[in-house]
Amino acid sequence: MIKAPPKNPSQPTQQAAPPSNINYYSGYQANGQAVNSGQAKSNFGQRSKAQNNATTQDGKRGVQDLQNGMTANFQAQMGRQLESNNAEQFSQDQANRSQLMQQGLSNQSKIYSDIQQRSIDQMGLATKLQEAQIRNNFAKAQQQALKIKTNMAKAGGSMNAGGAQQRAETLLQRSLLQ
Amino acid sequence: MIRSNQYGQQSSQPSGLMMAPGGKQTQQQKDWHTQTSKRQQTQPTTTTTQPKTGGTSTNSEMPNYDYSAWSTIQTPQYIQDSTTQDAINNTMAQGHSNSDQRFQVKNLDRAGVSRGAGQNFMAAQEGVQQMQKASESASEVEAADQEQNSKMRSDFQKNSEMEAQNNAMIQHQLAQTEWAKKFAEESMQAQLEIAQQQAMLQLQLTLLR
Numbered sequence: 307m308i309k310a311p312p313k314n315p316s317q318p319t320q321q322a323a324p325p326s327n328i329n330y331y332s333g334y335q336a337n338g339q340a341v342n343s344g345q346a347k348s349n350f351g352q353r354s355k356a357q358n359n360a361t362t363q364d365g366k367r368g369v370q371d372l373q374n375g376m377t378a379n380f381q382a383q384m385g386r387q388l389e390s391n392n393a394e395q396f397s398q399d400q401a402n403r404s405q406l407m408q409q410g411l412s413n414q415s416k417i418y419s420d421i422q423q424r425s426i427d428q429m430g431l432a433t434k435l436q437e438a439q440i441r442n443n444f445a446k447a448q449q450q451a452l453k454i455k456t457n458m459a460k461a462g463g464s465m466n467a468g469g470a471q472q473r474a475e476t477l478l479q480r481s482l483l484q
Numbered sequence: 485m486i487r488s489n490q491y492g493q494q495s496s497q498p499s500g501l502m503m504a505p506g507g508k509q510t511q512q513q514k515d516w517h518t519q520t521s522k523r524q525q526t527q528p529t530t531t532t533t534q535p536k537t538g539g540t541s542t543n544s545e546m547p548n549y550d551y552s553a554w555s556t557i558q559t560p561q562y563i564q565d566s567t568t569q570d571a572i573n574n575t576m577a578q579g580h581s582n583s584d585q586r587f588q589v590k591n592l593d594r595a596g597v598s599r600g601a602g603q604n605f606m607a608a609q610e611g612v613q614q615m616q617k618a619s620e621s622a623s624e625v626e627a628a629d630q631e632q633n634s635k636m637r638s639d640f641q642k643n644s645e646m647e648a649q650n651n652a653m654i655q656h657q658l659a660q661t662e663w664a665k666k667f668a669e670e671s672m673q674a675q676l677e678i679a680q681q682q683a684m685l686q687l688q689l690t691l692l693r
Contacts, residue, residue, distance in 0.1 A: 332645060333641070333645055334641050334642060334645055335641060336634070336637055336638040336641055336642075339634075340630060340631045340634035340635070341627045341630040341631055341634070342630075346623060346626060346627055349623065349626065350619050350620070350622075350623045353572075353576060353579075353615075353618075353619040353622055353623070354615055354616050354619035354620075355615070356583050356611050356612045356614075356615035356616075357583070357585065357611065358608060358612075359585040359604065359607065359608040359611065360604055360605045360608040360609075361601050361604045361605075362601050362605070365601065365604065365605040365608065366608075368605065368609070369605070369608040369609055369612055372609055372612055372613075373612045373615075373616070376612070376613070376616045377616070380616065380619075380620055380623075384620075384623060384627070387627075388627055391627075391631060395631070395634060395635070395638070398638070399638055402638065402641075402642045405642075406642065406645050406646065406649070409646070409649055410649055413649055413652065413653050413656075416653070416656070417656050420656070420660050424663060424667070427667055428667070431667075431670070431671055431674065434674070434678075435674055435678070438678040438681075438682075441682065442681055442682070442685060445682070445685040445686075445689065446685065448689060449685075449688060449689060452689075
């Protein structure tokens with residue numbers, strides 16, 4: 307047995323629109339400055355100072371020259387190596403950060419797109435329900451019109467036939483506009 | 485709101501769907517930054533906060549787009565400054581010992597070099613070279629440790645954020661699936677009601693005729 311239907315079909319729920327901005331900001335903070343090359347060179351200069359135990363003036367000068375030369379040479383080599391490593395690390399860090407930003411934005415876009423799709427689906431369902439509502443209204447109006455006509459027939463034409471017909475037509479037309 | 489990042493670029497303040505652990509968000513995330521910047525050896529927060537699910541389909545439960553997720557990756561075991569300094573001190577102690585004038589003079593004695601100003605000069609030169617060698621080793625240790633720490637920090641930050649992103653997307657997929665199921669239920673229920681109503685109207689119409 308068919309149960310009595312609800313007066314109106316249940317309506318779909320509203321889906322809130324997603325935020326209009328997509329601006330993922332990575333928290334990645336590495337900046338490629340792996341080693342402070344200036345500090346490292348300075349530290350080396352301090353550590354490499356040895357006592358100059360030569361006894362003659364020429365000897366002292368010779369030992370001092372050797373020490374200065376070796377220190378300058380290593381500092382230059384070390385500085386070059388450290389800066390090269392820093393540059394490589396910096397490049398890698400930039401790539402990592404870029405990758406994280408891109409992935410984050412891509413994920414945000416996916417979420418944004420899904421939320422939009424939900425809205426679209428809800429609108430589709432709402433349209434179908436609206437359409438069904440119009441059909442139902444029309445069917446109800448048809449019933450009313452039939453009743454009017456039946457009553458008019460029963461009354462044996464004593465009623466205003468033209469007015470009843472007009473009322474029935476208006477009812478049908480209004481049902482389509484609701 | 486626009487702010488500059490550490491690279492001197494400008495970027496918009498996030499306000500939308502998903503935030504990285506470093507974005508301006510929860511106190512927990514701020515703590516994470518503090519921990520990272522201080523290179524603490526302590527264990528970071530290992531719990532994963534349950535992200536709020538989004539995509540609810542009722543008006544009373546507005547969707548929440550905060551898909552923030554948390555990483556479970558622990559802070560790396562950084563090489564401590566004191567460890568590096570110990571290694572440097574040991575190397576330098578050896579350097580001081582080897583560059584000692586008496587040690588070098590004895591070496592030259594053993595090599596058969598007669599004592600005098602010339603031998604003294606050679607000993608001093610050798611001492612300088614030994615000191616240089618020790619300093620080079622110490623500097624290499626210091627630089628290597630710093631580079632290692634830097635790489636660990638970089639990897640940690642990258643992996644943490646990647647995990648957080650992946651967690652967020654998993655949460656979103658779950659929310660999306662949940663919504664799709666709910667929507668399908670709504671649609672089918674609505675179709676049933678429509679069919680039932682139409683059938684009832686047709687029946688009434690037929691009875692009237």
